Amino acid sequence: MFPLIDPPALAALQDFVERHPRLFVLTGAGISTDSGIPGYRDESGAWKRSPPITLQEFLGSIASRQRYWARSTVGWPVVANAQPNAAHRALARLEAAEHVRALVTQNVDGLHQRAGSSDVIELHGSIGEVTCLDCGTQHARASIQQVLIDGNPALLDVIAEPAADGDAHLEWHDLGAFRIPACPNCGGLLKPAVVFFGENVPKARVEAAMHALDAADGMLVVGSSLMVYSGYRFCVWAQKLGKPIAAINLGRTRADALLSLKVEAPCGDALAALAASLAAR
Numbered sequence: 001m002f003p004l005i006d007p008p009a010l011a012a013l014q015d016f017v018e019r020h021p022r023l024f025v026l027t028g029a030g031i032s033t034d035s036g037i038p039g040y041r042d043e044s045g046a047w048k049r050s051p052p053i054t055l056q057e058f059l060g061s062i063a064s065r066q067r068y069w070a071r072s073t074v075g076w077p078v079v080a081n082a083q084p085n086a087a088h089r090a091l092a093r094l095e096a097a098e099h100v101r102a103l104v105t106q107n108v109d110g111l112h113q114r115a116g117s118s119d120v121i122e123l124h125g126s127i128g129e130v131t132c133l134d135c136g137t138q139h140a141r142a143s144i145q146q147v148l149i150d151g152n153p154a155l156l157d158v159i160a161e162p163a164a165d166g167d168a169h170l171e172w173h174d175l176g177a178f179r180i181p182a183c184p185n186c187g188g189l190l191k192p193a194v195v196f197f198g199e200n201v202p203k204a205r206v207e208a209a210m211h212a213l214d215a216a217d218g219m220l221v222v223g224s225s226l227m228v229y230s231g232y233r234f235c236v237w238a239q240k241l242g243k244p245i246a247a248i249n250l251g252r253t254r255a256d257a258l259l260s261l262k263v264e265a266p267c268g269d270a271l272a273a274l275a276a277s278l279a280a281r
Helices: 007-019 055-060 062-080 086-096 111-115 141-151 203-214 229-240 267-279
Strands: 023-027 100-105 125-132 138-140 190-194 218-222 245-248 261-263
Touching: 007 218, 007 245, 007 261, 007 267, 023 086, 023 229, 055 062, 062 125, 062 141, 086 100, 086 111, 086 267, 100 203, 125 141, 138 141, 203 229, 218 229, 229 245, 245 267
Parallel strands: 023 100, 023 218, 218 245, 245 261
Antiparallel strands: 125 138, 125 190
């Protein structure tokens, strides 16, 4: 039983998938909220809180980096301990049944891969990795967490409301004393291996996604308001290519005028119902 998606909506979604057997799927933060990872925006597409840190802020001052890493120290375990939910698992089943031609995500949590999806294009990178901007070495975020705790033991027992992508709503009173982690390899500047706001998505990722869209029959957006251009651009390209677009999302999206079908239902309910219905055919 999937009471949160009505039968006509499910029938329309199933018809869309059956008529477009090679789907280009784009997912956003809304697909991971059932895993306990907060989203960025409300149902109108507005920021829930203040916008996240930009690349310019992160690189521009020690204070900004202290604030980022302090919040990340508290917030990252929420993402690290998150488990794939029904929506992630349903997409993996749809891929296994050859309904999904390509899966592109704006998320950095790695939950699609953990649910069993393969060849996922992570537009914005992975929060599970950290890159040294000086020597280029990649470090596991888990190992850097221990460095953060060892250097700032006062944060070990701090509790703060989690925010999107391993952030936390923390305004620590002793931020000036916070010790920023350095690269264990060269002592250089560390940055999460994610695309910050104000930073360009690497060209190779965009091109790989574009090639996948070109080979698809249609596009399905799941859990994204598409307010950020890095995701919205694929809807613009799909329209130019004459490929229909469907969306599963609670609330407004930037691409509402471009959609052939919109299902306003929780991602997990809609996708689980869809996967089960298609499997029963």
